[in-house]
Amino acid sequence: MKKPPAIEQSQPAAEDNRVAYRSGVAARLAGLSAETLRVWERRYDLSDTERSTSGQRLYSAEQVRRLGLLKQLVDQGHAIGVLARLPIEQLQELTKPRAGDAQVAGPLRVAVIGDGLVRRIAAAGREGAELAVQCSCSRLEHAASLRKDADVELLLVELSELDDDALPMIASAREACAAAAVVVLYRFCASATIRALRAQNCLVARVPAEPGELVLLCRSALAGERLPPPERVDVPEVRFDEEILSTITAAGNQLACECPRHLADLLLMVGSFERYSAQCASRNEADAKLHQELQHAAGRARAILEIALERLARAEGIPLPR
Template identity: 65%
Template sequence: MTNTAQRQPVYRSGVAARLAGLSVETLRVWERRYGVSDTQRSEHGQRLYTAEQVRRLGLLKQLVDNGHPIGTLAALPLERLEELAGVGGSAPPLHIAALRVALVGETLARRVAAAAGLGLDVQRTASRLDGDMAALQGPPLDVLLLELPEPDESMVPLVAAAREAAGAAAVVVLYRFCASATIRALRAQDCMVARMPSEMGELAQLCRAALAGRQLPPSDRSAAAVPAIRFDETALATITAAGNRLACECPRHLSDLLLMVGSFERYSAQCASRNEADAQLHLDLGHAAGLARSVLETAMERLVLAEGLPLPPAPN
């Protein structure tokens, strides 16, 4: 939208957050706790961000990702942020290029076409996965976005073929109902698998996460679904040290819980068993601890992102 008085482009908070590479939740936390934005408001009370403010938010995100605590960055002027980020004052305005995508699914294509400001540049579409693959062929793309309401394992080779046809660097599969075995098979092919979002604004976030190589936590809770450890002791120590700069002590408390649950998970796997039933009991205990760890790790990742703390890489 445009401010007619100043003739400057201004953006609502959701669009500003997407352009800066932030989640809206993180932007709100940064504003509430650190006062990172001095925004104007529309006549309806909505926050409006100028291109310069969006650029500043983008620099803050970049620096936080590089390990700088948001608490020490929030009050710095734009020029100092540019200096820390290694860009000059004459740098062009922040512009986040739209992701080049191919879509599979008629309903998905209509919803994307009807939504504005998603940050998705739709270059090719196909109505069905088992249709003509030629519709997906062309220059390489960033993401292949597929709408598969009830996928099964027979579709996994078709997804791989569609990815090759589109030349996509990443694949996002959106479903409504799906068996856990199919989800695992798709993830084994490096696909991002997620339930169909109710808000179209989540699509770009899913696509960017897929390009970054991140996966969503498994949606099933079967015995085979315990994920690998996301935060080892070194990563938790890093988060705790960074979180010490915050008034909130949740990072430290959550780290303590994860260390305790992870320790019990390993203990259950090593505990001596008196008989077959006892062995099964310890297997079930370890499985329950693993699921609890996964839930807590998901909570930790949300907390880290919301507080602007550095996110340690996943263990190899």
């Protein structure tokens, strides 16, 4: 009597031969939200991840570690668009204390605004001991109560919602305690407010997750380091001038699909706003910078719409200039 054929053991998939994490787990281990990780992957193609049999991304332990470094540096104010292109070795270098840190070795004498921050420093153990809280107050409005003779090196401010109203109060608090440097931590803040604070030589960053990151921020501020400016993407030259767009608009009226006409109309408006922003009168330096950013944003939107219009025109048989 023949024996039944032996049942072969199923071989482990390639991704099971080493540690591999699905995207949700990888995001959680790196301290990111799953949505943030999806956005980063879509915009910056962060890592050459493998795929499971069901098509899900799989992250190695090294890739998860890189994601954690990216999260740490972004929280410190670095631009993800710049960081995404760097190898893990350079990311590790960016997280290390700089040479200037030797000049500020030992516990840092800080004035703290924010009761929650004072409690976290006190509960942080060895890392918290690197920050010696000389004086503190619960709210920025109470900064006048900070001791004038506290011998403070650094002012540390934590505000969950940071807006322009806080700028003069932070400047007054810095003057009151004679701090050599200022670190401002936030959870939600407009980009314009962050730029204004950095223009006042404040180091501005999101509230860090770990005490060690807070200490690093403080030492960086005292060493006079500056966070890199946000990545600037070049705006392509104008491809379709108003005459060409008007021609496409007229041709679109003869087609069953009106999308070319609508898209050309949009481009006429966006291009006009791009030029208007470049010529708009500015009240001060900050206002001029804002209008430059508006011009830049309109130019990027215009370039994207021009690509879409070209594809649409070719699909509809509308002739385009060379």
